[in-house]
Amino acid sequence: MTLLQRRATLLHAIRNYFFSASVTEVVTPILSRFATTDPHIESFATVASMTAGGVEDTPRYLHTSPEFPMKRLLCAGSGDIYQICSVFRREEAGRLHNPEFQLLEWYRCGFDHCRLMQDVEDFVRHCIAALQQLNPTLREETVFHKIGYYDAVEAATGLSPQQLSPASLQSYFIKQGMDCPLSADEPHADSLDIWLDFLMSMVIAPGFDKTGFTFVYDYPASQAALARLMTVDGINVAARFELFYGEIELANGFHELADALEQRARFESDLSQRQVQGLSDVPMDTALLDALANGLPDCAGVAIGLDRLLMMLTEAERIEDVIAFPEGRA
Amino acid sequence: MASYNTNEFKSGLKIMLDGDPHAIVENEFVKPGKGQAFSRTRVRNLKTGRVVEKTFKSGDSVEAADVMDTEMQYLYSDGEHWHFMDPKSFEQLAADKTAIGDAHLWLTEQDNCEVTLWNGEPLTVTPPNFVEMKITQTDPGLRGDTATGGNKPATMETGAVVKVPLFIEEGEVIKIDTRSGEYVSRVK
Numbered sequence: 001m002t003l004l005q006r007r008a009t010l011l012h013a014i015r016n017y018f019f020s021a022s023v024t025e026v027v028t029p030i031l032s033r034f035a036t037t038d039p040h041i042e043s044f045a046t047v048a049s050m051t052a053g054g055v056e057d058t059p060r061y062l063h064t065s066p067e068f069p070m071k072r073l074l075c076a077g078s079g080d081i082y083q084i085c086s087v088f089r090r091e092e093a094g095r096l097h098n099p100e101f102q103l104l105e106w107y108r109c110g111f112d113h114c115r116l117m118q119d120v121e122d123f124v125r126h127c128i129a130a131l132q133q134l135n136p137t138l139r140e141e142t143v144f145h146k147i148g149y150y151d152a153v154e155a156a157t158g159l160s161p162q163q164l165s166p167a168s169l170q171s172y173f174i175k176q177g178m179d180c181p182l183s184a185d186e187p188h189a190d191s192l193d194i195w196l197d198f199l200m201s202m203v204i205a206p207g208f209d210k211t212g213f214t215f216v217y218d219y220p221a222s223q224a225a226l227a228r229l230m231t232v233d234g235i236n237v238a239a240r241f242e243l244f245y246g247e248i249e250l251a252n253g254f255h256e257l258a259d260a261l262e263q264r265a266r267f268e269s270d271l272s273q274r275q276v277q278g279l280s281d282v283p284m285d286t287a288l289l290d291a292l293a294n295g296l297p298d299c300a301g302v303a304i305g306l307d308r309l310l311m312m313l314t315e316a317e318r319i320e321d322v323i324a325f326p327e328g329r330a
Numbered sequence: 331m332a333s334y335n336t337n338e339f340k341s342g343l344k345i346m347l348d349g350d351p352h353a354i355v356e357n358e359f360v361k362p363g364k365g366q367a368f369s370r371t372r373v374r375n376l377k378t379g380r381v382v383e384k385t386f387k388s389g390d391s392v393e394a395a396d397v398m399d400t401e402m403q404y405l406y407s408d409g410e411h412w413h414f415m416d417p418k419s420f421e422q423l424a425a426d427k428t429a430i431g432d433a434h435l436w437l438t439e440q441d442n443c444e445v446t447l448w449n450g451e452p453l454t455v456t457p458p459n460f461v462e463m464k465i466t467q468t469d470p471g472l473r474g475d476t477a478t479g480g481n482k483p484a485t486m487e488t489g490a491v492v493k494v495p496l497f498i499e500e501g502e503v504i505k506i507d508t509r510s511g512e513y514v515s516r517v518k
Contacts, residue, residue, distance in 0.1 A: 040361075092367075095358055097359055194366045194387070249362060
């Protein structure tokens, strides 16, 4: 019952925060004609009839994030918006993953990703203060660290952005005596991003302040996802950040890509990568592309995993400890 | 050849790594929201008992180890091999020094124990948790001393040496916990 109260308190605190900031709560469809094209995220799919007695031939996808329809609202002139909803991702279950989880996503017009990081920090401090009444061991003096992605990589490996390659990372892992499942000789392992993901998950994130928060910002341009690109110190980077508590990833934010043509090119590149990897073919969100063509206001957006935030706020070890009916009991 | 995908990983699963059979002790799913997923595992080498960390890329498949645990009866030792029999099929198998390990200290003929087979050959032998054995040698005890702590070494018929209370005498049968090698009680 304490668990239920804590989540209820968190939800209340979230709505208070955004009400005070004049951000509008919105609801967008969970079931969609479109799916995410991200090769690392698999949507739950169904085929159904949309009318009584109709033919069961219409594919529909459960959303993996409310990002696309929320951006359509922004294009339509909604102004600042937020949403709390359950999202669904196949093949993700473990200590920190439940295939169905609760996401908070919000967008701020006129913000870039740096300003949004400050907003996220304010938001998290607000949640800590709200939960402190129920859990007095929560620390008010929580620290927020900030580090650039390439700075974190260089601090860990000594490799500058120009020196990064599967081969240089492989020799780093060998020198550290680390067991690495990748091989620079294998044809599919030539993508530097897989090597960087391994480095981030196994070396960099485990080194973060265990009882504090860490923002990592300015991701490699190849990991832009839906962020716009920019040049920092002569290096092309994505205007993207992630928030970690200890080594646990809590949030992902972008200075949003507004260019419809660039967005279509990224969708198409995702889809061809899916084909190469033998993943399911999915329909890209053309409604989003149409909306972007009409103009997305300059904005930044972020999504926070609420179950993991609740884990942090209640010092839980496993995600199932904060979910009333986790996968398998749902 | 049978194989497992990383999404089938769970503790206890037997897989082949670097030519040796291993059992998964722990498996953690590690995945950045927008990036490659990995399975970070701790695995036990079933030949050496060593536990090491091993990470897999999600979606990779790993050869399954043909390892199974069978209940067998210990028959005898010829000094070089220890012979076991499947009580159902009466099939006999011999385990060598490496496979038997320290288990030979706790085996008396006719005892049932667990033999782990790899490709049909004994890999390890696990004696019953509790065995009863006769003491072949121990120094004379102090009569009547049943209360004070204190213990003394006693040699069993198998050669195992167990610390026993002072009142235990040569020729007596005692119960031993084979996992710790400790004396449990006297058997009347």
